[in-house]
Amino acid sequence: MQESILKIKHLSHRYSSNWAIRDINMEIGQTGIVGLLGSNGAGKSTTMNIICGALNQTEGDVYINGVNIKTNPQQAKSNIGFLPQNPPLYMDFTVDEYLNYCAGLRLMSKDSMKQAIKDAKERCGVEHFSKRLIKNLSGGYRQRVGIAQAIVHKPKLVVLDEPTNGLDPNQITEVRALIKDIAKDRAVIFSSHVLSEVQVLCKDIKMIENGRIVFADTMDAFNNYVEPHSLLVSMENLPPEEDLLRINGINRVDTLTARQARIYFNGDQDITERVVAASVENNWRLREIVLDKTSIDEIFAQLSNSSKQITNS
């Protein structure tokens, strides 16, 4: 079996007296995108900084392609590309100067550097700005340059800390497409506090809250978990609860007002169609039907409270 590109064992970190992360375990494969989702202060940056060797952990181990980053940092880091939350861009460098400098830091040979920089620029769509000063690029293009420095040495693992933060909607779409593209032939782990972003990009999700992993599974499993199980209806002729309970799949009804009820169902999303059909058939005069979507804050609260520690990754 192929070695996982990233393995984290019992990772904990304490800043002075406060634990920022506690007992984090995870393992990710050689390709695909993994999303690290967490609210502000959850511990995403701390985890990523340790994975990339930018911060020395208090406890636990991180292996990059089987190599322990603490005991063998140079070899482990050769397989990592990192875009920190505040990209380390030099505003007075041109794109070419900056990427040359970064390739040098990666100890690339002069011979391989030229082609590698050309490849990274092409991949990130910045080749036409090669001679432009970074300070004269838009936010989206600066982020592309940040990603180009993270892939210039062709690492097997790319770590991106909130890569779309602060970008406008078009730039976000472009950077997401770029992330998808670079993940075709390597593993990418990126952090975000935006659930929809993780949903559109990732095959696996790790949710971190208060420094602990509270959910780790596939995106499909997560979507199942957060699927709505209740809906709100408003009807001119709201029927008695027992009539609504006769609709297949409904297991509870709370009448809220003379015209409004909350209906609980078994998770089968076709329920809305059946409610609409029953309403038409019985002249209940449906005015509104809304699925109760769980907000990201509620999901975090639920997962943190139930301490759902799934570590089957």
Ligand SMILES: Nc1ncnc2c1ncn2[C@@H]1O[C@H](COP(=O)(O)OP(=O)(O)OP(=O)(O)O)[C@@H](O)[C@H]1O
């Ligand atoms: N250098 C530091 N010294 C002391 N405490 C820190 C330091 N860096 C982070 N923390 C604390 O550690 C916890 C985790 O922070 P971290 O930056 O890892 O979270 P995050 O999920 O990346 O949040 P954000 O999205 O706001 O960056 C927070 O409580 C934060 O205040």
